[in-house]
Amino acid sequence: MSFLGTRAAVRSYGPTPALRGVTVDVAEGEILAVTGPSGCGKSTLLHCLAGIMRVDAGEVFYRGRRIDTSSEGERARLRRTEFGVLFQFGQLVAELTAAENVALPLLLAGARRREARTAALAWLDRLGVADLADQHPGEMSGGQQQRCALARALVTEPRVLFADEPTGALDTLAGEQVLGHLVRLAREQRTTVVLVTHDARVAGYADREVTLRDGVLDPTGLGIAAVRR
Amino acid sequence: MSTPHVLLGLLATGPKHGYDLKRDYDLRLPKAKPLPYGQVYATLGRLERDGLVARAGQEREAGPDRTPYAVTPPGEAALDSWLGAVEPPLPHLNSVLLAKVIITLLVADLSRARDYLSRQRQAHTDRLRELTAVKTDPTASVADVIAADYGINHLDADLRWLRTTLDRVADLHGEVTAR
Numbered sequence: 143m144s145f146l147g148t149r150a151a152v153r154s155y156g157p158t159p160a161l162r163g164v165t166v167d168v169a170e171g172e173i174l175a176v177t178g179p180s181g182c183g184k185s186t187l188l189h190c191l192a193g194i195m196r197v198d199a200g201e202v203f204y205r206g207r208r209i210d211t212s213s214e215g216e217r218a219r220l221r222r223t224e225f226g227v228l229f230q231f232g233q234l235v236a237e238l239t240a241a242e243n244v245a246l247p248l249l250l251a252g253a254r255r256r257e258a259r260t261a262a263l264a265w266l267d268r269l270g271v272a273d274l275a276d277q278h279p280g281e282m283s284g285g286q287q288q289r290c291a292l293a294r295a296l297v298t299e300p301r302v303l304f305a306d307e308p309t310g311a312l313d314t315l316a317g318e319q320v321l322g323h324l325v326r327l328a329r330e331q332r333t334t335v336v337l338v339t340h341d342a343r344v345a346g347y348a349d350r351e352v353t354l355r356d357g358v359l360d361p362t363g364l365g366i367a368a369v370r371r
Numbered sequence: 372m373s374t375p376h377v378l379l380g381l382l383a384t385g386p387k388h389g390y391d392l393k394r395d396y397d398l399r400l401p402k403a404k405p406l407p408y409g410q411v412y413a414t415l416g417r418l419e420r421d422g423l424v425a426r427a428g429q430e431r432e433a434g435p436d437r438t439p440y441a442v443t444p445p446g447e448a449a450l451d452s453w454l455g456a457v458e459p460p461l462p463h464l465n466s467v468l469l470a471k472v473i474i475t476l477l478v479a480d481l482s483r484a485r486d487y488l489s490r491q492r493q494a495h496t497d498r499l500r501e502l503t504a505v506k507t508d509p510t511a512s513v514a515d516v517i518a519a520d521y522g523i524n525h526l527d528a529d530l531r532w533l534r535t536t537l538d539r540v541a542d543l544h545g546e547v548t549a550r
Contacts, residue, residue, distance in 0.1 A: 322507055342530045343497065345524055346503035351496065362489035362537070363496065 174347035193217035226295035285316030
């Protein structure tokens with residue numbers, strides 16, 4: 143059994159299938175890109191791997207244990223301590239400063255306020271946005287917000303980072319800066335990364351790529367429309 | 372690529388002899404088609420003949436004679452004209468990839484065509500990953516990054532075209548073989 147993965151994962155939204163028996167393995171320290179067109183199931187796969195969503199059938203495992211059968215409390219603990227998540231839109235709390243946003247996961251985990259702020263400032267510095275510590279998200283560019291969101295996702299030093307279209311809302315250069323930081327820090331920390339993207343240029347940053355089409359893995363990495371015919 | 376104009380451009384930053392010109396070319400255009408020394412000297416000879424460059428003294432440093440060349444006023448005018456001229460988008464689609472895909476659809480069965488497109492995509496993806504590694508290497512120069520970007524964006528365009536083509540492959544195959 144690999145570090146993280148699924149076995150024949152199935153998940154539907156009402157009558158609409160999103161995953162139709164997906165088996166994927168992620169090695170520890172690997173950066174895996176999950177690619178495919180809109181609606182192919184790649185974000186659903188990420189949510190299932192991260193324990194945010196349950197599969198309807200099949201298995202999800204992490205470090206040798208099934209997490210699809212874990213309690214909600216246990217999966218919430220994993221998301222707090224072992225997993226970091228970065229979405230397309232950083233989802234920073236608008237009322238908090240950058241430093242307060244980054245410190246938030248540590249405070250939720252029971253850290254003291256001063257320690258949490260010190261760690262948050264160090265992470266903002268590693269991402270080149272230390273000077274924004276006391277600014278609110280509304281005062282930052284999209285790229286700056288996403289770098290703060292990346293700092294928040296990494297501040298707990300998770301073993302796995304789940305990134306769902308992390309540069310989808312950014313211009314090319316800002317996106318490259320975020321990806322450059324993400325990959326550099328992941329390598330330094332030996333963080334495993336699951337990177338969902340529809341962009342081949344973003345997938346180019348990964349060690350390996352798997353492609354989904356209509357809820358199944360596509361071994362050709364290309365279109366399945368022809369296969370359907 | 373117009374090698375004479377590129378060499379004129381490199382000389383415009385200051386006189387250089389052939390050896391330094393070749394090194395400068397490799398530095399500024401790191402992923403371009405390699406330029407052999409012989410071509411550098413042959414091009415310099417033609418530029419000199421046409422009055423676009425001229426010898427600028429002679430250096431002798433322990434080794435063989437080295438003749439630096441400088442751009443002349445007519446050379447500056449030729450360079451200026453080249454830099455200002457818009458490059459027309461290519462009138463013909465001369466891609467080997469395009470030709471091969473069409474011929475594959477003509478002579479191969481559907482599964483073989485899909486197999487080829489899939490393997491071609493893999494080769495492009497591998498190259499894209501290599502260029503991304505070049506670009507993100509902390510020691511990469513700006514020229515390395517610009518050249519890698521050029522390659523990455525062209526590969527990405529090919530990949531999107533391959534994907535669309537595979538989506539259409541059954542229709543294309545039927546149309547091509549019906550004629």
